[in-house]
Each structure stands twice: as structure tokens, then as C-alpha cells.
Amino acid sequence: MVDVIDNPVDDQVPGWQLALLLLAGFRELVDETHRRLAEQGHAGARPAHGFALQAIGEGATNAELATRLGVTKQAAAKTIASLEREGYVERSGDTADARRVIVRRTARGTGLLALSEAAFEQCVQVWRDRVGTGSVDTLGATLRDLELPTARFDLASWSG
Numbered sequence: 001m002v003d004v005i006d007n008p009v010d011d012q013v014p015g016w017q018l019a020l021l022l023l024a025g026f027r028e029l030v031d032e033t034h035r036r037l038a039e040q041g042h043a044g045a046r047p048a049h050g051f052a053l054q055a056i057g058e059g060a061t062n063a064e065l066a067t068r069l070g071v072t073k074q075a076a077a078k079t080i081a082s083l084e085r086e087g088y089v090e091r092s093g094d095t096a097d098a099r100r101v102i103v104r105r106t107a108r109g110t111g112l113l114a115l116s117e118a119a120f121e122q123c124v125q126v127w128r129d130r131v132g133t134g135s136v137d138t139l140g141a142t143l144r145d146l147e148l149p150t151a152r153f154d155l156a157s158w159s160g
Contacts, residue, residue, distance in 0.1 A: 029123050036119040044086045050116050052079045053109050059102045
């Protein structure tokens with residue numbers, strides 16, 4: 001793999017490099033977290049699973065999940081099916097409306113989220129050890145201060 005980012009002499013990072021660096025940081029955290037999850041019995045877990053499990057919350061229909069994730073109903077249905085195959089969710093009827101099917105996290109799904117949270121913290125600690133707690137905390141605070149929308153996960157649409 002070729003590193004496409006040169007190390008500039010000054011500290012100002014061009015916009016396109018900043019975008020690549022943010023993406024690389026995202027990938028490093030997510031990939032390492034999932035490597036750790038696989039070691040703990042969750043080899044089938046995918047990054048989209050965590051986002052979906054968070055969005056499902058206490059329960060959601062397919063349409064609600066699609067809206068919460070900013071994806072199509074078809075994409076939400078595929079994600080639900082994948083989560084169900086891994087044992088992370090189960091479907092049940094809505095007692096108030098028999099036409100509605102509610103997707104809820106199972107104990108395994110809730111456990112995955114807890115393990116994922118711990119794994120992310122371990123990965124971020126590696127960054128803190130490498131560049132200092134202050135640098136990592138400043139990065140996080142700066143990104144939070146930008147008030148970026150965090151509820152849209154339709155990354156697949158980028159590839160056409």
C-alpha cells in the first residue's frame with residue numbers, strides 16, 4: 001500500500017489530506033476494534049452492525065431503522081437479516097399493531113455493544129500513548145465542536 005500523504009514542513013494540513021487522515025483514523029479505530037471483537041467471539045460482526053444496533057435502541061421497525069441510519073428500507077432489511085444471522089437481534093410482533101414487526105437487540109447484541117465500547121476505548125488509549133492524551137482529547141473536542149451530523153451512515157453510496 002502506498003502512503004499518499006506527504007509530511008509537509010508546516011503544520012497546516014491541506015483540506016484533501018485532512019479528509020484522508022480522518023478517514024484513515026476512522027478505519028484504524030474501526031478495524032482494530034473489530035479485530036479485538038473477533039478475538040472475543042464476534043468474528044461475524046461488521047462495522048455497520050454497531051451503528052445499526054445503536055440505532056435500533058429499545059426497538060425499531062425496518063422503516064424506522066432505515067430513517068435513523070439514513071439508508072434505504074432495502075439496505076436496512078439486509079442489515080437486519082445479517083444481525084439476525086449473527087444472533088444480535090430478534091424480530092417480534094408489535095402488541096399494539098399486528099402488522100408491524102419490531103426488531104430488538106438480543107443479549108448477544110447488547111453484549112456486542114458493551115465489548116465494542118471497551119475495544120474502542122482500548123484503541124483510543126493506544127493513540128493517547130502514541131501522541132499524548134491532550135492531543136487526542138483536543139482532536140475529539142474539536143470534532144465535537146464542529147457539530148457534525150453523526151446519524152448518517154450510508155457510506156456505501158460513496159462508491160456509486
